[in-house]
Amino acid sequence: MQQRGHTDRVYEAQLEAVRRNLIVMAGRxxxxxxxxxxxxxxxxxxxxxxxxxxxxxxxHCEVETDQLCxxxxxxxxxxxxxxxxxxxxxxMVTDLERIGDLAVNISHRAIxxxxxxxxxxxxxxxxxxxxxxxxVRDAIDAFVRGDANQAQAVIDRDVQVxxxxxxxxxxxxxxxxxxxxxxxRGIQVLSVAKVLERMADHATNLAEQxxxxxxxxxxxxxxxxxx
Amino acid sequence: MLGIRGKLFVTSLxxxxxxxxxxxxxxxxxxxxxxxxxLGTDVSRRVSIAQSWVEHGRHARxxxxxxxxxxxxxxxxxxxxxxxxxxxxxxxxxxxEHEPSQLGDMSNMAKQPEVRAALQRLRERAAHPEVKxxxxxxxxxxxxxxxxxxxxxxxxxxxxxxxxxxxxxxVESVLDRLRFFLFLTAIAGIGVAFVMSGLASFWASxxxxxxxxxxxxxxxxxxxxxxxxxxxxxxxxAGSFNRLVERLDRTVAELKGERDRFGAILGHMAExxxxxxxxxxxxxxxxxxxxxxxxxxxxxxxxVVELVRAPAFADMLPxxxxxxxxxxxxxxxxxxxxxxLARAALLEATSGVVVxxxxxxxxxxxxxxxxxxxxxxxxxLRTPISIIRANAETLLDGALTDPERGPGFxxxxxxxxxxxxxxxxxxxxxxxxxxxxMPVRLRPxxxxxVAFRVVDSxxxxxxxxxxxxxxxxxxxxxxxxxxxSLEQILTNLVENAIKYxxxxxxxxxSAAEEGGRVRIDVRDxxxxxEQRHRQRIFERFYRVDPGRSRDMGGTxxxxxxxxxxxxxxxxxxxxxxxxxxxxxxRVWLHAR
Numbered sequence: 001m002q003q004r005g006h007t008d009r010v011y012e013a014q015l016e017a018v019r020r021n022l023i024v025m026a027g028r029x030x031x032x033x034x035x036x037x038x039x040x041x042x043x044x045x046x047x048x049x050x051x052x053x054x055x056x057x058x059x060h061c062e063v064e065t066d067q068l069c070x071x072x073x074x075x076x077x078x079x080x081x082x083x084x085x086x087x088x089x090x091x092m093v094t095d096l097e098r099i100g101d102l103a104v105n106i107s108h109r110a111i112x113x114x115x116x117x118x119x120x121x122x123x124x125x126x127x128x129x130x131x132x133x134x135x136v137r138d139a140i141d142a143f144v145r146g147d148a149n150q151a152q153a154v155i156d157r158d159v160q161v162x163x164x165x166x167x168x169x170x171x172x173x174x175x176x177x178x179x180x181x182x183x184x185r186g187i188q189v190l191s192v193a194k195v196l197e198r199m200a201d202h203a204t205n206l207a208e209q210x211x212x213x214x215x216x217x218x219x220x221x222x223x224x225x226x227x
Numbered sequence: 228m229l230g231i232r233g234k235l236f237v238t239s240l241x242x243x244x245x246x247x248x249x250x251x252x253x254x255x256x257x258x259x260x261x262x263x264x265x266l267g268t269d270v271s272r273r274v275s276i277a278q279s280w281v282e283h284g285r286h287a288r289x290x291x292x293x294x295x296x297x298x299x300x301x302x303x304x305x306x307x308x309x310x311x312x313x314x315x316x317x318x319x320x321x322x323x324e325h326e327p328s329q330l331g332d333m334s335n336m337a338k339q340p341e342v343r344a345a346l347q348r349l350r351e352r353a354a355h356p357e358v359k360x361x362x363x364x365x366x367x368x369x370x371x372x373x374x375x376x377x378x379x380x381x382x383x384x385x386x387x388x389x390x391x392x393x394x395x396x397x398v399e400s401v402l403d404r405l406r407f408f409l410f411l412t413a414i415a416g417i418g419v420a421f422v423m424s425g426l427a428s429f430w431a432s433x434x435x436x437x438x439x440x441x442x443x444x445x446x447x448x449x450x451x452x453x454x455x456x457x458x459x460x461x462x463x464x465a466g467s468f469n470r471l472v473e474r475l476d477r478t479v480a481e482l483k484g485e486r487d488r489f490g491a492i493l494g495h496m497a498e499x500x501x502x503x504x505x506x507x508x509x510x511x512x513x514x515x516x517x518x519x520x521x522x523x524x525x526x527x528x529x530x531v532v533e534l535v536r537a538p539a540f541a542d543m544l545p546x547x548x549x550x551x552x553x554x555x556x557x558x559x560x561x562x563x564x565x566x567x568l569a570r571a572a573l574l575e576a577t578s579g580v581v582v583x584x585x586x587x588x589x590x591x592x593x594x595x596x597x598x599x600x601x602x603x604x605x606x607x608l609r610t611p612i613s614i615i616r617a618n619a620e621t622l623l624d625g626a627l628t629d630p631e632r633g634p635g636f637x638x639x640x641x642x643x644x645x646x647x648x649x650x651x652x653x654x655x656x657x658x659x660x661x662x663x664x665m666p667v668r669l670r671p672x673x674x675x676x677v678a679f680r681v682v683d684s685x686x687x688x689x690x691x692x693x694x695x696x697x698x699x700x701x702x703x704x705x706x707x708x709x710x711x712s713l714e715q716i717l718t719n720l721v722e723n724a725i726k727y728x729x730x731x732x733x734x735x736x737s738a739a740e741e742g743g744r745v746r747i748d749v750r751d752x753x754x755x756x757e758q759r760h761r762q763r764i765f766e767r768f769y770r771v772d773p774g775r776s777r778d779m780g781g782t783x784x785x786x787x788x789x790x791x792x793x794x795x796x797x798x799x800x801x802x803x804x805x806x807x808x809x810x811x812x813r814v815w816l817h818a819r
Contacts, residue, residue, distance in 0.1 A: 020507075020532050027536035031558070041759070057538070121757050137536070144533050 011076055018068050018089050019144075022096075025061040026140035028054060029096050030133055032103035033199065037129035040110035040192065041122045048110040051103060058100035062093045084216065088209045092143075095202045095209075099136060102195045102202075109192050119175060119185045124168045128196040131161050135203035139210060148214040154207035161200035168193045231435055235428030243420035251409045258405055262398045266367055270360040273306045274369040274391040280305075281312065281373045281389050295321035296330065302389075309366070309392035313337060317346055320387065339363075345370035345388040365399065368392045434461045438468075445472055499567075499584040505577065507531050507544055519567065519584055521560050531582075535559060540569060547571040547580055556587070566591045596766050603768030607650055607783060611643035618643075646782075653784040657767065660791040667712055667795045671705040671819045674713065674747065678736050681717040685725060693730035696721070700738045706745035706816040712792045713816075716800075719785040720749040720812050726781065728753030728809070745816045752809035761802050765790040789814075 032054050039048035069086050072078060078086055135154050142150035169190065176186040212218055280302060295312050302310040303323025312321035317337030319330045336342060341361045349372035360369040370390035438461060441453045445468075452472065453465040493500055499516035501509060512525045512534075520534055532541055537557035546553040554570040566588045571580050618636040626633050659665040678700040689696040717736065724734040728751045738747040756764065756771060763769045768783040793800040793814050803811040 016530070020530055023530070023532045023536065024538065024541040027532070027541060028538040030536060031538055034558075054538070121754070123757070140536075 011072075014068060014072050014076075015082065015085065018065060018072070018086070021061060021065040021068065022089055022092055023140060023144060025058060025065065025093065025096050026136060028058050028061065029100045029103065030136050030140075032058070032100055033106075033129060033133045033136065036103040036106035036110065037126055039107060040113065041126055043110070043114040045111050045114045048107040048114075051107040055100055055104045058097060062097040065089060065093045081213075084213055088213050092206055092209055095205045096136075099199050099202045102199050105195050106192055109188055109195075113185065113188050116185055119172075119182055119189060124164050124171075125189065125192055125196065128161055128164050128168075128193065128200075131157060131164075132196050132199045132203060135161075135200060136206065139203055139206035142207065142210045143213070146214050148211050151207040151210035151214070155204050155211075158200050158204045161197055165193055165197045230432075231439075232428050232432040235431050236424050239424035239427050240420055243424060244417065247413060247416045247420065251413055255402075255406060255409060259398075259402050262401060263362075263395070266393065266395060266398055267360045270308075270367045270369045270391060270393045271358045273308055273393065274358055274360075274371050274389065277302050277306060277310055277389045277391050278371045278373050281387075282375050296327040297321070299323045306391060309394075311336060311390045311392070313342060313346070313370075313388040313390070315346070315349060315386040315388075317342065317388075339368065339370075339390075341368050341370040342388055342390055345372045345390070348372050349374075349386060349388060362395065365396055366392045366394045438465055442468060497585075499586075501531065501534075501582045501584070503531055503580040503582065505579055507580070509534065510579065516584065519559065519565065519586055543569065543571055544580070547573050548578075551575075559584075564588075592762075596763075599769070600767050603783065604654075607768060608647065611647045611650075614643040615640050615647075650782045650784070653782050653788060657784060657788055657791060660788070660795050663795075665712075665795065667709045669707045669709055669796060672708050672710055672713065673702065673705050674708070674738060674745075675700040675702045675704065677710065677713050678717060678738070678747075681714060681721055682736060685718070685721050688722070689725050689734070692725055694725050694728060695731075695733045696725070696735075697733070698736040700736060700747075704738050704740060704745055706818050708796050708798075708816050712796055716789050716792050716814060717747070717749070719789050720814075723781075723785055724749055724751040724753070724812075732809075740818055743818050745818050747814045747816070748811050749814075750805045750809065750811040752805060752807075755804065755808055755810050756802065764802060765800070 032051050035047055035051040035054075038044065039051060069090050072086055076082075135157055138150055139154045142148070142154065172186045172190050176183045281298065299310045299312050299321030300323045302308075308323075310321075310323040311319060311333075313336070314320050319333040319336055321327075322330060322333065325333065337346065339361075358369045358371055360367040362368075368390060369392075370388050372386070372388050375385045438453055445453075452469045493511075493513040496513060496515055499519040500511075500513045501516050502511040504510050507530060508528050509525050509531050510527060512522075517523070517525065522534060525534065531544075535541075535557070537559060539555040539557040543553045543555040551573045552571070554568065556566065556568050559565050559567050565586055567584050568587045569582055569584045571582045573580055618639045622633065622636050622640075626636055656665070678698045682696055682698045686696055721734060721736065728734065732751055732753050734749070734751045736747070736749055738745060740746075760769075760771045764771065765786050767787045769787075770781075770783055789812075790800050793816075796816060798814060798816040800812060800814050803813055805811045
């Protein structure tokens with residue numbers, strides 16, 4: 001994908017730079033998700049702080065990519081698939097940046113909860129985090145390879161995350177109802193699960209954009225769009 | 228575009244035509260000129276004869292007067308020429324080709340240049356210059372003045388001009404025949420030149436064309452040599468070409484060998500190697516790199532950030548370009564499960580980068596284990612020591628004489644020192660097993676007895692925690708093992724299971740033979756063990772839940788001892804999931 005020859009080498013290099021920026025940014029975000037959840041499970045305050053420290057780099061990536069895209073739009077007036085690529089890159093950086101922010105959110109929870117005994121062994125939250133991480137990775141993989149099928153698989157995986165989320169809510173409700181002392185910790189865990197669920201939504205956005213980029217087909221809001 | 232043969236042909240044809248043409252032109256010009264010159268001399272001589280004849284001859288007379296026309300006629304006859312006689316005024320007085328009656332009409336003949344020149348000379352009495360014949364109307368004319376001294380009384384003094392004209396038609400016809408002849412020769416010459424140049428170019432180019440053909444065969448990949456019989460320049464060219472081809476073949480073979488060697492070295496290196504170009508695109512990646520990064524293939528020219536997503540790698544690239552060298556530790560693989568040390572170096576010549584990556588997962592794990600061991604062993608030893616010290620101090624501070632509380636402190640000291648003793652004994656056991664000092668006598672042993680003894684001895688403990696203990700070991704299983712070691716293994720595993728499962732749980736010992744080995748399972752239906760602990764649970768002092776296990780009186784060395792004892796009996800131990808919940812510790816021993 002994006003391998004067609006442009007007569008203008010500078011233009012070619014700019015498009016390539018946008019692509020690489022997106023990949024590097026996705027790599028950072030992926031790592032942030034993994035580290036945030038690891039810090040939470042292992043009660044590693046230091047790792048949580050380092051994860052929060054990664055956020056400015058992601059933000060920097062966003063700003064840089066934005067500027068690059070704007071410059072290409074203003075100076076090159078891209079057409080057809082190039083235009084689609086640039087506009088989607090603009091949207092994708094926003095989603096990636098949001099996921100990064102959410103990982104910071106989990107890191108803060110990890111710091112808060114590090115001093116308390118866990119409510120129960122972590123099982124569903126790490127599973128959710130693993131799925132979300134793989135969704136971001138696969139969405140970007142699909143983007144790199146121009147693979148609409150892989151992107152579609154990411155979209156389908158969102159359902160799994162939602163199911164686990166519902167399960168976690170129910171379980172936590174049970175625990176908190178039974179033991180009033182666990183409400184505070186329960187709410188913390190709940191908020192982490194909520195954050196992961198939102199991350200999955202952003203990853204789904206990424207994948208939908210990849211489908212659009214590859215097939216030129218809009219798969220957003222299928223079935224719940226007012227005609 | 229003409230081939231070499233065509234060029235040779237055209238060149239030789241043009242050359243032959245040019246030479247032939249030049250020859251013809253020179254021949255025609257030279258012969259024509261020669262004939263004309265001869266005719267000119269002839270005319271000059273004839274006019275001199277006419278002059279002397281007119282001046283000195285005895286001539287027929289008509290009525291005493293000289294008959295000039297008759298003179299002209301007879302002169303014309305004698306000289307085989309057209310003779311005209313003019314008087315000193317330029318009037319024609321005799322002509323060999325005209326009747327006297329017609330002479331009056333010929334007055335304009337005096338205006339002819341040769342006549343005028345002769346008249347001029349006559350008037351000026353100029354000396355006799357050489358007579359130049361003048362060509363006009365297909366004839367050559369020459370005129371000279373004459374003076375005839377008359378016989379006194381008979382003949383008057385006469386002056387005039389005599390002109391002789393000789394036709395050039397003879398010469399022209401000779402020349403025309405010559406030209407015709409030359410034309411025929413030229414046609415024949417062109418034909419011969421055509422054939423000859425064709426033949427010549429064919430002979431000259433035959434060798435060259437065959438050289439070119441075999442050279443292009445070699446160039447398009449065919450192997451072979453240029454064969455030539457000639458010993459001229461073409462022959463030496465073929466020789467040079469053959470030497471060139473041989474050298475090329477040698478160089479290619481050397482390069483191929485080099486490449487194969489290099490490829491083999493790269494391919495068999497344990498370290499992953501990736502070479503990047505100046506634009507951070509992959510130029511080369513060895514097999515180890517593909518395995519380490521869990522990639523099926525790498526397209527040459529693929530941006531490396533697509534392959535290695537770890538941010539630490541992306542951060543390393545600008546550093547290596549700035550400093551020439553850089554290194555980073557990163558997590559790679561699908562789940563980020565492998566820890567990799569990447570070292571990058573800048574290639575000055577091409578401004579590419581070579582990255583060497585080493586899997587340090589195991590090294591980091593061992594480091595963590597050693598660090599944890601030191602921390603754990605100090606911690607484990609410090610706790611009972613501080614208890615002993617605190618209690619001893621309390622006793623010294625007066626509790627020694629307190630009959631009610633004193634013994635309590637003393638008991639605490641005893642308990643802690645027992646615990647210290649257990650830790651030290653376990654550590655010693657471990658180091659003895661590890662160093663092979665612990666005697667292990669392997670012999671076929673009916674393990675049902677051992678299992679029964681262990682379960683029996685732990686029944687009290689189990690009942691105290693309301694854990695149901697059962698055993699189901701077939702009597703006929705006799706794997707190769709050491710009785711004491713196996714007893715300790717089972718004791719540790721069953722004890723652990725009793726300690727760490729909630730009351731009401733079931734703990735069972737079972738065994739079976741499977742594929743030449745005997746497996747002994749200790750299973751429980753407790754809460755199970757989280758995945759992330761499984762790899763480390765057999766490490767010394769590793770605790771899933773540190774606070775709880777210490778309360779239970781564990782030393783943190785039990786499973787470590789199990790593992791080492793199993794290995795000392797050439798067996799293994801593993802941790803599996805029990806269905807629907809709980810876990811299974813499975814010991815594998817060799818069947819007899």
